[in-house]
Amino acid sequence: MGGLRGKALILGHLAMILACLIILAPFAWIIMNSAKQQIDIYEGTLQFTPTWRNYERLLFSKQSNFIRNVANSALVATASTLAVMAVGTLTAYALTRYAWGRRFRVGAWLKAALLGWILLFHMIPAITLVGPWYLIFRELGLYNNLLGLVLTHITLNLPMATWLMMSFIQDVPRELEDAAWIDGCRRVGAFLRVILPVIVPGLVATGVLSFIFSWNEFSVALNLTASPTATIPVAISNFAQQYEIQYGEMAAGTVLATVPAILLMFAGQRFIVRGLMLGAFK
Amino acid sequence: MAPAAGTREAAGPARSLADLLDATFQYWALVPALLILLALTLYPMLSILRMAVSTIDFAQGQFLWTFTGLQNWRSFVEDWLFRIALKNTLIFVIVAVTIEMLLGLSLALLACQIQMGKGIYRTIMVLPILVPAVAIGCMWRLMYNYDFGIFNQALVALGLTPLAWLADPRLAMASVILVDIWHWVPFVFLILLAGLEALPVEALEAANVDGANGWQRLRYVILPMIGPTLSVVVMFRTIFAFKVFDEIFLLTSGGPGTATEVVSLYIYKVFFAENRLGYGALLAILTILTICAFVGTYRWTRLGRRDPWAG
């Protein structure tokens, strides 16, 4: 897209900065809270004596397993994102780039049914799925097992990934692919060498979102894990207790949970962009 | 012209198998998704359907399914609170999603025209969706606190009266919507930015050459081109908004009165707190149907018709 010039550019930057400030203000609040004593948090003062006790209790107390929880979250989120992106993009490509229903009438029905089914499934609140899934995974021996959690996250994020990738692939004009086809590429080749590099921004966005949704997923993780396999949202909600909320520890947990997520996303983005861009220049 | 490496002519006897796979690519590309869906979604969905027409009790440690047909439906017809929950949820969805789409689109349009600092903006904008919903609910509850919250402290510093953000029935829904907007505008922003960045430059330049000004370019060239992405974002944002739970649970528990009672809170109460599994399953199905109707009506609008389903 064309760039903004002069006055419009300055106004544009100002607007973005304003938006970023609004986004960041509550984060500044959280970071402050993570260094405050409980009574200072309650009083909401801006002047206080900072303390590291919240982080101490979060990381080193016997009751808390936070580092392990971060590792669990990282593993589950990374694995499920890679799988969801692979499956979702494949499915999206198959569904958009082929004319379903041309050779067999049933093809059109199959496409509509598949898309409809995953959308319908996506509308169900995750908490109602937990009961049946718990029974299935207990049978398979995958309760309290990160693999089981990864499988459920793949299932939960597949609808959004598929639909999003479908819209991004649709945006790519057919001429590009036809040119590659004429050059002698096979479908798979055309997919890998022509389409993928063009939809990199879409891939990155969808990947980031799948990662984040898996990172933050709560209801299923709560019921399919026990202490050793708990993920970050479960760990953080330990601080929302029956009689009160431990705001300090929760804030510290949020801060510590956000940092690895950002790092992983940064690394992931660069990896995807670089890897696919290289492929495009073949 | 010599055959390019990896093309049909270059391959030898393995040609036919590779060709076969290539010709049927569209089918086996679907296999992974079908496997996952069959394994993990069939049983839960059928389970919910079965529950909706049964009453489930427990005795001697076992499930007791009794087919009771339309009894759950009768409970629904008499249930005035669920209707209020539906109404509140619809208001929440319409207001929140509209504002989020407008803000997200504006920010995305701005961001994709800025070269310097785009990466930083994108990283900062992603932060709210990184925070677990539990933490968001608790954090905003503190900020909305009447006596010590930051909003009231600011109001008092400006000489205004403090507001009961979560206790005033007229304000509570607005407060909750504000939290949702803060939480989800980044989602819209991220996807739309990706869609805008992927637009081919030639079409835009052609519009410039044709003498179109900024607004016309936006309305007749850019928006139609990102139509599919826009409609997918609206659809998914709507579905998420219908399912909103954690924030409202922590902020208001559906109160004060019934001001912020939403469907997912109500289903949670029926299904989990009251252990009425059959009725809860029926409510879940009715909610799904409502969402379908909502999304379906949306599809018939101008924007909606350009979506992936139509192909």
Place this chain on the structure above:
Amino acid sequence: MCSKRKLLCVLGLLSVWAVLALPRGTPIALAAAQPAKPAKDLFLDVGKHPPITMLINQSPWYGGFEKVVKLYEEQTGNTLNLDVSPYAGMLEKARNAARGKESPFDWVNIDTQNTVEFYLGGFLSPLKEIDSGFQLDPQVSTYDDCLFWNERTQWRDRNGVLMGLPVQGNVNLYYYRTDLFERAGLKVPETWDEVAAAAEKLGKGGELYGFVVRGERGNAIRFDWMSYMLGAGASIEKDAPNGDFTVTVNSPPAKRALDFYLSLAKRFGPPNSGAIGQNDLIQLITTGKALQLNMVAAAWPNMDNPERSRVVGKVNVALIPRPADGVFATPIGNWVSGIPKNIPLERKRAALAFMRWFLTFEAQYKFAEFGGIPPVRMDVFDSDLATRPQFRWMAAYKKSLPYAKQLLGYKEGAQVEAVLGLRLNQALVGELSSAKALNLAAEDIYKAFQQGGRKTGLLPKLPE
């Protein structure tokens, strides 16, 4: 466990009980009448058992419990794993575990209002089936008999079978600022009028709320209003233990209780009473902005902790005041531990062995000392712990127990709570008058009882 050891254990328990139950005046009883302190190494020997897992939630008393468990592991060499779950997920995890093929947990902790669901569903093993000689020590409070399940009357009463053991007890207590009361020369209120008078005299508008109610919709306001309702002599059902579920929540005494509750909130409370939860109560009293309020005993650890309170040493608790012509009453909100049916017998025995150890005086003393508030044995409240300043809440807690009641102990309990939690909150925020709120609540509760097939009826409506 072999029968010789079992016999020794029972004898040990019996002797402890005998010593403490002897009439005052006998030499042994005199010795026992000194505030007791646990003799070293006199903990119960329960023998060797396979490792077990307990489902428990993070809470203020969890720290104390964890230390006591460590003590158990050191003393007996048995292993007890604690699976810590957020409070939000406890019930669902317990349910899934009990309903599945084999529970991963050997002890599940259940909130008192959910125990009926587990008893009715037959998910727990009656303790006598695991060990026919098991006796509950009389010093252990049964919290209004919520540990028993009577299949015939479908009620939690003494004539039933012992299904679970208390791991922690909890009632609502009246918290107040001792420094402000002393300075004004006021005595600790015992009646509603005295509470209102104190609030009137000492309250200072937005600076110091004379009385704060826990008015948030749902369990918060329902639980908070119970002592007012019971104190005025009203009830939700007419005679539920004997099967009469006539709805009596819209009676004149109940209206009186609700009117007083609303007037307290309106005259002395903050403008956002309708959104005040337990956490907000703690916040208001520890920041020094509340003069009096009713709160659970388990919230005590916040009061004297300088990291969490500006009023260290300035708060105390007492019995919840009653109307001048009414009775003392307070609701119970405790945790019950049960053993799921779907686990092998050795693990059940191991689980029971731990609880046997946990319910001894020595273990309970340590539990309280480590921060387990409140312990479940009455003799701990008579021990030297109660003389220490940081345990000054024990006297009021012990005094409250005879007046403590379990409520909503039936299948429709959660529905009734949802109805009351909504209607009371609507009355508090001004959407409904007190009479209309109670009338509407009565109708919805009546419908719920009808659906449950109970013998029920309605009172004549209150004039609106």
